Amino acid sequence: MKRILPVFVFSLLFFGAHADCDIAGIAPDAPKLCGVATQGGMLYGEAKGWEVYKADSVKNKEKISSGGVFVIGFGRDAPKTLKLMFCKEGGNGDCKTYAYNIRQREYQEQSVSVPDKFIKYSDDVQKRIDKENASIKSARGKSADDASLDFMNLNPPLDMANYEISGVFGSRRIFNGIPKSPHNGLDIAAPSGTPVRSVASGQVVVAADMYLTGKTVFVSHGHGITSAYFHLSQLDVRSGARVTPDTVIGRVGATGRASGPHLHLGLYWLQTAMDPALFIK
Numbered sequence: 014m015k016r017i018l019p020v021f022v023f024s025l026l027f028f029g030a031h032a033d034c035d036i037a038g039i040a041p042d043a044p045k046l047c048g049v050a051t052q053g054g055m056l057y058g059e060a061k062g063w064e065v066y067k068a069d070s071v072k073n074k075e076k077i078s079s080g081g082v083f084v085i086g087f088g089r090d091a092p093k094t095l096k097l098m099f100c101k102e103g104g105n106g107d108c109k110t111y112a113y114n115i116r117q118r119e120y121q122e123q124s125v126s127v128p129d130k131f132i133k134y135s136d137d138v139q140k141r142i143d144k145e146n147a148s149i150k151s152a153r154g155k156s157a158d159d160a161s162l163d164f165m166n167l168n169p170p171l172d173m174a175n176y177e178i179s180g181v182f183g184s185r186r187i188f189n190g191i192p193k194s195p196h197n198g199l200d201i202a203a204p205s206g207t208p209v210r211s212v213a214s215g216q217v218v219v220a221a222d223m224y225l226t227g228k229t230v231f232v233s234h235g236h237g238i239t240s241a242y243f244h245l246s247q248l249d250v251r252s253g254a255r256v257t258p259d260t261v262i263g264r265v266g267a268t269g270r271a272s273g274p275h276l277h278l279g280l281y282w283l284q285t286a287m288d289p290a291l292f293i294k
C-alpha cells in the first residue's frame with residue numbers, strides 16, 4: 014500500500030525582513046520561501062514542527078533548521094537545483110523533498126597588483142596564514158541561536174552613496190599575473206579612517222590583525238551567518254562584544270593584502286561565502 018504523507022501545511026512567518034517570501038519550488042505544492050534564490054544569495058523559511066534538511070539524497074543530508082526557522086546560503090558556484098527535505102518533528106520518517114531553482118550568474122575577471130610578499134610566502138608566513146585561516150573557519154562554524162533575521166536586510170557598513178564599489182562578489186582574481194581564488198565579498202573604496210558599522214546585530218567572534226585580511230572583524234548573527242570586515246586601519250571592538258547596526262567596529266584601511274584603502278565586506282553561511290550586495294538595504 015502506498016504510504017500517505019501527512020498534509021503539508023506550511024506557513025511562513027513574516028519577519029519584516031526580506032519581503033520576497035514568494036519563492037516557489039518546482040512542484041506546485043512546494044512551500045514558498047523567502048530571500049534571494051540566486052548564486053551568492055540565501056533563503057529562509059519557518060520550520061515550526063519540522064526538521065528541514067539540505068538534501069542531495071536521503072544519505073547525504075544536512076540539517077539546516079533550528080529554533081523554528083531554517084536558513085540556507087548559496088556560494089558563487091551553487092548548483093542550479095536546491096533540494097530541501099522537510100520531515101515532521103517527532104514523526105516516524107515522514108519526509109518530503111522539494112526542489113527549487115537557483116539562478117546562475119556570470120562573473121567578471123579582475124586584475125590586482127599587490128606587494129610580492131602577499132603572493133609568495135615564506136614557511137613561517139604560510140604557518141601564520143594556516144593558523145589564521147583555522148581560527149576564521151572555527152569562528153564561522155559557530156552559530157548563536159539568535160531569533161533575529163536582521164541579516165536578511167543588511168545595514169550599509171558605511172555611507173554607500175558616497176563611495177565606489179571597487180570589487181564585486183565572485184570575480185576571478187589575478188594577483189600580479191597569478192590566478193588566485195575568486196573574490197568572496199564586496200569591496201567599497203573609501204578613505205582611510207572612515208568609520209565602519211556592523212551590518213546587523215550580533216556578537217564579535219574575531220577581532221584580530223591577520224596577514225592577508227589585515228585588521229579583521231567577524232560578527233556572528235546567528236543561524237550560521239557571519240559578516241566579515243577586512244583591511245581595517247583600526248579595530249574598535251574586541252572579541253565577545255555585542256554589536257548593533259549602530260556600532261562602529263573599526264575604520265577603513267589598507268592593512269593586509271590590499272592595493273589601496275577599502276572595506277572588504279564578507280557575508281557567510283557557515284563556510285559558504287555569499288554576496289553581501291544582494292542584502293544591503
Ligand SMILES: [Zn+2]
Pocket residue numbers: 180196198199200276277278
Ligand atoms: Zn575584497
